[in-house]
Amino acid sequence: MPQQQKIVVVGGGPVGSLAALYAANRGHQVDIYELRSDLRDPSTTPLNFTKSINLAVSERGINAMRHAGQPRLVEHVMSATIPMRGRMIHGRRVNGDLYEEPQDYDAHGRCIRAIDRGGLNRLLLDILEEMPNVTFHFGHKLTGADFRKNKAWFEVRENGNGAAAAKGQRAREIEVDFDFMIGADGAHSAVRYHMMKFTRMDYQQQYIDAIWCEFHIEPKMTSPDADFKSRFAISPNHLHIWPGKEFMFIALPNQDGSFTCTLFAPGHLYEYLESDPSGALVPPFFDKHFPGVTSLIPPAELIAQFQRNPHLPLISIKCKPHSYGSSVVLVGDAAHAMVPFYGQGMNAGFEDVRILFDTLDKHARQDEEVSAVTAGDTSSSPAVTRARALAEYTSVRVPDAHAINDLALQNYVEMRASVLSPAYRLRKFLEETLSKYAPSLGWQTKYARVSFGNERYSEVVAKSERQGRLLARGLAGLVGAPILAGGIYFLMKYRRAVKVGLGAALGSVDAMVELWAM
Structure with a gap:
């Protein structure tokens, strides 16, 4: 987008803030519209559906922040x-x-x-405010x-001082x-x-069927x-x-020494625990299933x-496409809300932003190159260029x-049950051993590919499935080889016995013939 554009970002959370930062660093006029009050104000109460389980940032999110045009952003984030x-x-x-x-994540x-x-x-908003x-x-x-027509309407729920509109007073709307x-x-x-x-x-x-x-x-x-x-x-x-x-309890560390914990369990279990208003059922349940808590x-x-x-419930949302024409695109949970069991919600949203602006930049450069070759004679307006870029973005993303x-849905099963499975541990051990001692094979666990690399998620799935098939064949070969060898041994022994027996039988026949001839 070579010309300055007016970009409206709806949503001032981490993903929206990073998108605004990317856009602002490209010289555009950026307006951020957020439903809540200033998130840096201690009196701002998160809405239930915007509360967040503790976040885990991994390579994809870090890589997106590296490319945000703020050299010290990653340093500041990582320090916390x-x-x-x-x-x-x-x-x-x-x-x-x-x-x-x-159980280490990575070999x-x-x-x-x-x-x-x-x-x-707060850090992203502070950078944007400057x-x-x-x-x-x-x-x-x-x-x-x-x-x-590229128009939007917003209901102003608070006045300029941050106070809510008076009770019974209709909020004003702006275009x-x-x-x-x-x-x-x-x-x-x-x-x-x-x-x-x-x-x-x-x-x-x-x-x-899980509530948290x-x-x-x-x-x-x-x-x-x-x-x-x-x-x-x-x-x-x-x-x-x-x-x-069928359920699990997790804990993630905080800087002050505390842990934010979450109980994930089916709805019927919550109904059971809630059935006694005094809460007396909760500690015995924890003692039985979550020892030590x-x-x-x-x-x-x-x-x-x-x-x-x-x-609160857990929701998974998929949609297609992620964009319309040249005027709008969805990123983060707006495009693909996921359950939290892979720790990729924010990371995937940050990656959306990086890939979106990489694609926009690529198409803008291509049009500039065409314009240079044709001495400025090009029919591509910023909107036309952006429409092509958004079409590519949505097809890729x-x-x-x-x-x-x-993957996030599948990882719920892994975290609550498979971590105790011998088959899961064996595959993890084999894949990590190959990754560590035979790196030229390019072998990695699915978790390592997702959390410590920037490969496309769809390619991670394809490679993991291929590795699974190869491991299954290899294990079948290892198990089958002794059986096959034993079978061959007994077959050869049987054939030898048959041959000896047949020779003895033929000898007896010859003797009988000789006796008859006499």
């Missing part, structure tokens, strides 16, 4: 993260002893990093859009013109809803001069999992948190978005 080198599986042995079993020691969503969001071509509009709800709109307004996207009126969108929404509730492990009381790790009641460098086959969260506090914190959504 905690490296997690693997999972820590918690359980109880047959004799009643508690155990912790680490080469690479880590994902726990990060506070609010802190990351840019003269960025304007914030908090307390604005998208109520309508015409993507042919906004734009060249290009980026929808980064989450799973319940208003941009996507209005975009459906202009394009034949395939849309799939699935609520999985947040819990909190307090930091250990330590002296001010104690080292960092001493703040934590359990290892800060792992994602902790208490697997329960009640020593980290006292039973009374466990009940209080279960009753105080909302019990849709299969990858669908792939990571499916």
